[in-house]
Amino acid sequence: MPWPTLVVGALICSGAALAPDLDHQAATISRAFGPLSRLACKLIDVLAHATYKATRKPGDSRRSGGHRTLTHTWLWAVLLGVGFSALAVYGGRWAVLLILFVHMVLAVEGLFWRQARTSSDVLVWLLAATSAWLLADALDDPGNGKAWLFTEPGQHYMWIGLPIVLGALVHCVGDALTVSGCPILWPIPIGRRRWYPLGPPKFMRFRAGSWVEIKILTPVFFVVGGASAVGALGLFT
Ligand SMILES: [Zn+2]
Secondary structure (H helix, E strand, O other): OOHHHHHHHHHHHHHHOOHHHHHOOOOHHHHHOHHHHHHHHHHHHHHHHHHHHHHOOOOOOOOOOOOOOHHHOHHHHHHHHHHHHHHHHHHHHHHHHHHHHHHHHHHHHHHOHHHHHHOOHHHHHHHHHHHHHHHHHHHHOOOOOOOOOOOOOOOOOHHHHHHHHHHHHHHHHHHHOOOOOEOOOOOOOEOOEOOOOEOOOHHHOOOOOOHHHHHHHHHHHHHHHHHHHHHHHOOOO
16 A cells, blocks of 8 residues: 555544544534534434434334434445545545545544644644645655555545545444444344444443543554554565
8 A cells, every 4th residue: 555545544534433423513523614514513413313213113212313323324434435435536636635624624633632622723724734735745646546446547536435434434333332332233123123222242331531442442553553554555575
């Protein structure tokens, strides 16, 4: 994998991993783009709640909002990935820049949330815009990543949907590990429920921000991520 693909893919993935919470007013992503994302958040919440009501089976409980429903499913992840791939393939350079910018803002908010919370939004947007511009240039050079995986003519940047699908799924798996679970499989019914909150057995679940997450999972993910990056770049082959 060329290095720009790796860097852009990792950043897009970490940004996309925040996106499912666009159904929640208080989530980072809902305030990341000012009034625009607040409006998107309201629309998504209405859409998600309507979808929940329209497709629930007798075993699914009644609920008052759309949080952790539609945007927390495999189908949403796949549709989002396909949509962004199509946008990148047909939309040209400005579409790629837009996709990079949006996910870069989210990645910065997600990875540096402590710093991002105290600095101004404009600063985060500037940082995201400049890095999106530089990375798009790096990707665009021949052999540097735009033709990764999908190599036929007319398929440049088609891979961009893959880290988006992966990020959304990782978010769902992460939510599934918490106390309330996550309806990843929708619309596939399980028993009397179509929104079955998938998750491991109760004793394996933990709260967000608990010591298991900070002291064990985070270091493990750093090591696994670093080793995967080294492997993807082919440094030791
Ligand atoms: Zn979530």
